[in-house]
Amino acid sequence: xxxxxxxxxxxxxxxxxxxxxxxxxxxxxxxxxxxxxxxxxxxxxxxxxxxxxxxxxxxxxxxxxxxxxxxxxxxxxxxxxxxxxxxxxxxxxxxxxxxxxxxxxxxxxxxxxxxxxxxxxxxxxxxxxxxxxxxxxxxxxxxxxxxxxxxxxxxxxxxxxxxxxxxxxxxxxxxxxxxxxxxxxxxxxxxxxxxxxxxxxxxxxxxxxxxxxxxxxxxxxxxxxxxxxxxxxxxxxxxxxxxxxxxxxxxxxxxxxxxxxxxxxxxxxxxxxxxxxxxxxxxxxxxxxxxxxxxxxxxxxxxxxxxxxxxxxxxxxxxxxxxxxxxxxxxxxxxxxxxxxxxxxxxxxxxxxxxxxxxxxxxxxxxxxxxxxxxxxxxxxxxxxxxxxxxxxxxxxxxxxxxxxxxxxxxxxxxxxxxxxxxxxxxxxxxxxxxxxxxxxxxxxxxxxxxxxxxxxxxxxxxxxxxxxxxxxxxxxxxxxxxxxxxxxxxxxxxxxxxxxxxxxxxxxxxxxxxxxxxxxxxxxxxxxxxxxxxxxxxxxxxxxxxxxxxxxxxxxxxxxxxxxxxxxxxxxxxxxxxxxxxx
Amino acid sequence: xxxxxxxxxxxxxxxxxxxxxxxxxxxxxxxxxxxxxxxxxxxxxxxxxxxxxxxxxxxxxxxxxxxxxxxxxxxxxxxxxxxxxxxxx
Numbered sequence: 001x002x003x004x005x006x007x008x009x010x011x012x013x014x015x016x017x018x019x020x021x022x023x024x025x026x027x028x029x030x031x032x033x034x035x036x037x038x039x040x041x042x043x044x045x046x047x048x049x050x051x052x053x054x055x056x057x058x059x060x061x062x063x064x065x066x067x068x069x070x071x072x073x074x075x076x077x078x079x080x081x082x083x084x085x086x087x088x089x090x091x092x093x094x095x096x097x098x099x100x101x102x103x104x105x106x107x108x109x110x111x112x113x114x115x116x117x118x119x120x121x122x123x124x125x126x127x128x129x130x131x132x133x134x135x136x137x138x139x140x141x142x143x144x145x146x147x148x149x150x151x152x153x154x155x156x157x158x159x160x161x162x163x164x165x166x167x168x169x170x171x172x173x174x175x176x177x178x179x180x181x182x183x184x185x186x187x188x189x190x191x192x193x194x195x196x197x198x199x200x201x202x203x204x205x206x207x208x209x210x211x212x213x214x215x216x217x218x219x220x221x222x223x224x225x226x227x228x229x230x231x232x233x234x235x236x237x238x239x240x241x242x243x244x245x246x247x248x249x250x251x252x253x254x255x256x257x258x259x260x261x262x263x264x265x266x267x268x269x270x271x272x273x274x275x276x277x278x279x280x281x282x283x284x285x286x287x288x289x290x291x292x293x294x295x296x297x298x299x300x301x302x303x304x305x306x307x308x309x310x311x312x313x314x315x316x317x318x319x320x321x322x323x324x325x326x327x328x329x330x331x332x333x334x335x336x337x338x339x340x341x342x343x344x345x346x347x348x349x350x351x352x353x354x355x356x357x358x359x360x361x362x363x364x365x366x367x368x369x370x371x372x373x374x375x376x377x378x379x380x381x382x383x384x385x386x387x388x389x390x391x392x393x394x395x396x397x398x399x400x401x402x403x404x405x406x407x408x409x410x411x412x413x414x415x416x417x418x419x420x421x422x423x424x425x426x427x428x429x430x431x432x433x434x435x436x437x438x439x440x441x442x443x444x445x446x447x448x449x450x451x452x453x454x455x456x457x458x459x460x461x462x463x464x465x466x467x468x469x470x471x472x473x474x475x476x477x478x479x480x481x482x483x484x485x486x487x488x489x490x491x492x493x494x495x496x497x498x499x500x501x502x503x504x505x506x507x508x509x510x511x512x513x514x515x516x517x518x519x520x521x522x523x524x525x526x527x528x529x530x531x532x533x534x535x536x537x538x539x540x541x542x543x544x545x546x547x548x549x550x551x552x553x554x555x556x557x558x559x560x561x562x563x564x565x566x567x568x569x570x571x572x573x574x575x576x577x578x579x580x581x582x583x584x
Numbered sequence: 585x586x587x588x589x590x591x592x593x594x595x596x597x598x599x600x601x602x603x604x605x606x607x608x609x610x611x612x613x614x615x616x617x618x619x620x621x622x623x624x625x626x627x628x629x630x631x632x633x634x635x636x637x638x639x640x641x642x643x644x645x646x647x648x649x650x651x652x653x654x655x656x657x658x659x660x661x662x663x664x665x666x667x668x669x670x671x672x673x
Contacts, residue, residue: 084600084635092611093630123636131599132638139632313596313671373672 006223006237011212013187015232016198018533019207020250021185022243025223025236026163027216028170028178033147038108048102052109055149060089062145069176084138094120110150117143128354157181164225168216170197179204185227187215187234199284202533209234230582256580260536264295268528268539270521274547277527278539279337281507285323288330291532295539298334300455300529301394301507302327304378305341317377317384324385335390337432337455337529338382340368340375340407342396359469364397369406379414383425392430394455399437404450434507436460441493448500455529456493458508462486481510482566487519487557494524505529514581515570517541522554537581544577585650586658594668597640602669607631609664615651617661628661 040048067082088094094116101112117139124136157174162182167174169190175197178186185207186197201208207229219225219236226235226246230253235242268278279300280291291299307315307323315323327336344355344363355361368375382393395407408431418425433450435441436457447454458481463470465485468478480486497504505527510516512530514537520528521542530538553573560566574581592598610617610629617628619637621644626633628647639645647665649657 087600087604087631091607091631093627094632117632120632120636124638127636127638129638129640132635135600135635139635313599313601 008239008242009218009236011215011218011234011236013209013212013215013232013234015208015229016210017186017202017206017208017229019185019205019229020246020253021164021207021225021227021229022238022246022250023162023164023184023225025166025219025221025225026159027219027221028157028165028167028174030167030174033110033144033151033153035110035114035147036108037111040102040106040108042106045103045106048109049099051150052099052102052113055109055146056089056095058149059142059145060086062149063089066177084135085142088139088142110147113143113146113150164227166216166219166225175200179206185209185225185229187212187225187227189213189215199287203284203287252580257536260540263536263539263543264293266295266539266543268297268542270542270545270547270550272546272548274521276521276525276542277503277505278535278542279335279505279527279529280532280535281529282532285326285330287532288327291535292330294532294535296334296532296535298390299327299331299336300505300527302336302338303342304338305343308341308343314374314377317381320378320381321384324382324391328385328388328391332388332390335392335430337392337394338385339394339396339434340365340378340382342434343367359463365395365403365407366397369403369410372410375410376414376417379411380418383411383414383418383429384423386426386429387424389426389428391426392432392452394432394434394453396434396457397437397460398433398435398447399439401443401446401450404433404447408450432502435493435497436464436508438464438489441489444493444496445500448497448502451502453502453527454493454497454504455527456490456504456506456508458486458490458506458510461489461508462510465489480563481513481516482557482563482570484561484563484566487523487566490520490525491523491554491558498524498526503527512538514538514541514578515567515574518545518550518553518573519557519570521545521547522550522552522557541578541581585648586654588647588658588662589644590647590662590665592639592641592643592645593666593673594671595641595673596671597643598634598637600635602671603631603634605664605669606634606661609660610657613649613651613653613657613660615649615654615657617657618648619645620648621645 063082063086067086098112098116101116102109121136121139124132124139127133157177159181162184164185164187165178165183166187168188170186170188183206186201188210189212198208198210207227209227209229209232212234215234223236224238226238226242267275269275277297279298280296281301282288282291282299283303283306307320324338342364344358382391385391393411395404398404411431415425430452432453432455433440433447434457435444435454438461440447444454462479462481466478466480466483468475470476470479494504503526506520506525507529511520511528512534517538518541528538557566557569560569594602607629618625619628619634621637621639626636628634647658647661
């Protein structure tokens with residue numbers, strides 16, 4: 001008798017790393033160990049103490065291994081995230097108390113460990129500052145690790161054969177450890193498309209979809225799954241028909257990718273000879289190889305604040321010089337644009353800053369202008385990396401002429417400091433600003449007098465312009481790239497900027513959206529800086545049209561009054577001309 | 585028993601690195617060592633305890649050493665605080 005067919009489930013998430021995979025599900029589970037309270041006989045106490053000692057020793061060994069592995073794969077900066085946990089395991093006082101309590105109260109180790117560490121955890125989780133609350137997570141992780149070892153539960157991360165890993169969430173460390181197996185794809189419930197683990201998955205070329213509600217709950221070990229990393233669709237227990245459909249899709253994508261890779265060394269130029277710069281947005285040094293493979297014209301945005309992730313002290317000038325030099329060398333002679341630290345004040349961990357409205361508060365250039373020493377450190381480091389003249393500097397969240405002039409003064413001061421020590425740098429280093437605050441867009445022609453280029457940050461610009469918080473589920477659908485106000489605003493920025501004789505680029509997500517390419521091209525955008533995986537597709541679109549066509553598209557769109565009209569129009573064109581490229 | 589008031593001087597406050605320095609230094613001495621801040625007392629030889637202090641630049645706290653080497657210990661620890669844990673101040 002045949003088993004009843006399991007129902008086919010289709011889920012839609014956020015595509016994070018391209019590719020199509022089909023295979024058995026491997027559910028990666030990380031749950032909190034359960035704790036029972038047991039009383040001990042006098043004779044058992046020594047055993048219990050020994051058991052506890054061994055668990056602590058094993059926990060230390062495990063963490064050391066992960067730390068070393070992370071250091072090799074991700075570098076010292078990121079591995080340091082685990083340092084706090086190692087220190088906690090060495091805390092003689094806390095563990096001394098734990099051992100004493102086991103002896104005195106005659107209770108089992110799990111109960112005492114859970115109780116004693118729980119006291120501190122409660123204190124830390126209630127702290128006002130974010131930093132201490134994060135240490136509370138470290139404490140909890142350490143506690144769970146000891147408990148797991150006491151119960152001799154191994155955190156399983158090894159499997160046989162090739163599988164699609166499904167999880168509620170995956171940290172960078174999890175992704176690393178799992179990647180030692182044959183992972184066909186990753187599917188998670190939580191996660192954004194720029195999280196650390198996603199960047200790792202892309203670098204490892206493993207198809208990934210995140211933001212899949214309940215995927216871990218709905219799948220079982222061994223279920224067949226199809227994962228489409230282009231569209232974000234995941235299918236559990238696909239029917240025969242669905243399987244065949246995806247096999248065809250997979251074949252088409254393979255051929256598509258092969259044709260795209262042929263474009264790698266060709267310029268991003270329209271059929272009638274209009275050339276634009278097609279660059280990449282990056283965070284990690286690990287992405288550089290991929291960027292070069294994809295044939296980028298350079299790096300249009302290096303998010304330097306990545307150097308602050310997981311670190312407790314601001315990176316020194318020396319450390320920054322080292323990182324920026326790697327970047328500049330790797331892309332030479334192509335240009336690398338380094339954006340100065342773009343963070344909220346609270347991320348600096350310097351003060352317990354709680355702002356009611358951080359989005360409209362102390363962040364971006366505002367923080368750096370207040371933290372003079374740190375700003376000068378970074379500017380000197382960027383200058384020192386510019387000796388081969390292929391580095392440019394960009395300031396985030398500029399909202400006024402006064403601000404950009406202050407920032408420029410700091411740059412001049414940094415130059416003077418280096419000169420006085422006879423340290424070499426590019427005297428004519430190019431300067432740019434991000435246009436993301438609407439006021440900057442309105443004064444674009446004035447800004448153009450102060451700098452060499454403008455780069456439009458659509459992610460924040462659209463939020464500020466339409467008064468919509470993308471992270472707010474209630475209104476996030478109001479965030480519209482193709483809102484007529486956005487389109488007209490973009491035209492304004494581009495025209496005014498070019499009138500001021502600077503080039504105008506875009507590093508926001510919209511630049512990497514194939515649906516927007518013709519429009520942006522027609523509006524006169526000089527540079528598209530996109531997530532590296534999208535480089536071939538955007539290039540293909542640009543190489544397949546005439547600039548005059550694109551201008552015509554832009555002209556028509558500028559007259560439309562609703563987002564729906566605009567999207568429908570663009571989708572129609574894309575379907576006709578580029579049926580292979582998925583456009584929503 | 586010796587009590588000494590100290591102030592956090594470095595920019596980043598009492599994050600993991602200074603916490604580790606405090607605990608390492610305290611371990612060198614035989615004296616018992618407690619830190620009191622805002623009415624809460626923690627054992628200064630425990631890194632988890634020190635981490636719960638969550639102190640930022642400018643915060644004041646009381647150091648308490650009790651034991652045969654309490655004088656040396658107090659001097660050394662106060663000095664570490666005064667140097668801003670050898671970090672940027």
